[in-house]
Amino acid sequence: MSEDKHTEWKESWGDEHLKVICAFANAQGGVLEIGKNDKGQFVGLSAASASKLLEKLPNKINAVLGIIPEIDHIKETGKSLLQIKVKSYKNPISYKGRFYYRSGSTNQELRGNELFDFLLGKMGRSWDGVTVPRASIDELDSEVLAKFRKLAVDSKRLPEDILEESNEELIKKQLKLTEDNALKRAAILLFHPDPEKYVTGAFIKIGYFQDDAEVLFHDEVQGDLFTQVRETMKLLLTKYLKAFISYKGLYRVESYPVPESALREALINAVVHRNYGSGAPIQIRVYPDKIIFGNTCRLPSGWTVKDLTSKKQSEPYNPDIARVFFWANMIETWGRGIIQMQKACVAYGAPEPKIGGSESHIHVEFKNHEADMAEKLAKKAVLEKKPLKTPIKTPIETPIKTPIKILKILALNPNITIPELAQQIGKSESATWRTVRKLQKEGRLKRVGSKKGGHWEVVKKDEK
Incomplete structure (x- = not known):
């Protein structure tokens, strides 16, 4: 007791x-x-x-x-x-x-942001419903608004009338993202090309880690929330994850270690329910054996992390953002995201994600079962007498020293610039140039084409 x-x-x-x-x-x-x-x-x-x-x-x-x-x-x-x-x-x-x-x-x-959130909640207000008097509707991205209109109409979640409405009518009347003629924070995050102008830390950070101490490369995804979701998924599937190729008849099939639908659900959950007042970005850590999505949050009063997997009625921390994502057909029903992730992984043959954290931080961990997948695909290839292709989109796996790290990054991305390379390996541009020149002298690296239009080529041992 x-x-x-x-x-x-x-x-x-x-x-x-x-x-x-x-x-x-x-x-x-x-x-x-x-x-x-x-x-x-x-x-x-x-x-x-x-x-x-x-x-x-x-x-x-x-x-x-x-x-x-x-x-x-x-x-x-x-x-x-x-x-x-x-x-x-x-x-x-x-x-x-x-x-x-x-x-x-x-x-x-309660102090600072915690006190602010508490008082807002007691007044029946939400963080994303607070207005930003300095911002105007003219600052919002018309292309993003147009794409939203199409998504909402195609899914039949909003009437076709919105296709004829002006941006101001859509924001004010249909989406109700203003108050006293001032834009709400939700409007800034959803449709502004640079939400960080008004909301600190409103971006997504992705990193590939060999272990907790060493990051090999990383990216930051900025822009409106719809763009952040789209570009982050693209980076995960084309740069950070390893896909295995098999064949179904004449067609090539790419299989990822975690189902795309589960990754997408985890990403959207983090974006919609994040505590943007914390100033900390969403962080996605990719390791050789796992992927972790982490974001600050505010659980509903009385909730624990365990309640996230229950059938309790959802209480979105950012109700205006959640409503717009629903209209865009990017979330089905509030409160089922984690359950959908679990079901997707089970149906895919992958381990269920682990949900952890506290009242102010949530992390979702997917186990990378690519080794199991490779074994299954190999057995299938033998049974069907078909060759098994090697993995594609392979991230750097075994960095040790700077020259090796540089060679592996350039093998993955031969068009990368020296400033970008320096940022990824955490060195100065001059130090990076010195290592690159040394690799060229040793015959392990060469430049093909001009400085601006050319690309890097890593020389294999048998080519020397």
Whole structure:
């Protein structure tokens, strides 16, 4: 038996315990028991002490916190126990000008973005529904809006009338992404060509890691949220993941270690439900044996990570963004994303993704079962007497020193520029140039064509 998010014990009363009552009132409610030690064992109060507290506490709590909890008096073996039962309040409750919130068995003072989000929630507002007075509809990308219109009409989730509406009519009347003629944050993220102008960290970061200590190469995907989803999927499938080729009749089939539909669902979930107020980008870490999607978030009040895989009604942290993605036919129904990921992996023969994190951060881990896939495809090829092609789109697997790292990157991307190469290996441009020239002198690398229009060619050992 231990304290939890709904229970706390105190041997005696002290006015500092008003913080506990404040925290319960701002969260899901709870019971403060006076007369138990920190192990939950009954120690009791004297009859005189209990009588004084029964008279004092209702007035004290009401005067300081503005609420009136229920107080039960329980007598046992000549001693007393007081149970202060606190309900959850829709309006924010403060203690001496500070706001406390029950998290697990602790009482946390809310500050900064956490306090801002808390107060917004108590007012029935969401982070993506806050306006950005400086931004105008003219700044939004007309091409992205046009693509959205087509997606929404083709899926029959919005009427064809929107094809004739101006951008202003679409944003204001149909999507309701303004308030008092000011754009909401959701509109900026969804349709602005550079949302980072107004929202710090509104991009996606992808990296390929040999291990947790060494990143081989990385990319940042910026732009509106629709572009971020599209370009990130493209990078994952063409640069970061290894596909195996098999044949079905005359047709070539590319098989990835994780089903595309599951990757797409994980990506869209991260984009839609991310806590953009944190300033931290979505991070996708690709390893030789796994892929991890990580993003900051705010779980609904009372939820734990386990609830994400339950059938609870979804409560999107960014309801305006989620609604627009639904109209664009990019999400089916709110609350089923993780279950759909799991089903897609099982149907594909891949392990189910692992969901972990906390109230403020979620990560989804896919196990890369390419070794199992290679074995299955090899057996199939033998049975069908067909050759098994080697993997394509192979990321760098065994970097050790800078020259080897450079050769492997150039083998993957022969058109890369020196500044881009320097950024990927984490070296200066001058140091990168020195290593490249050395590789050229050793005959391990050559430049084909001009400086601007040419490309790099890694020399194989048997070509030397």
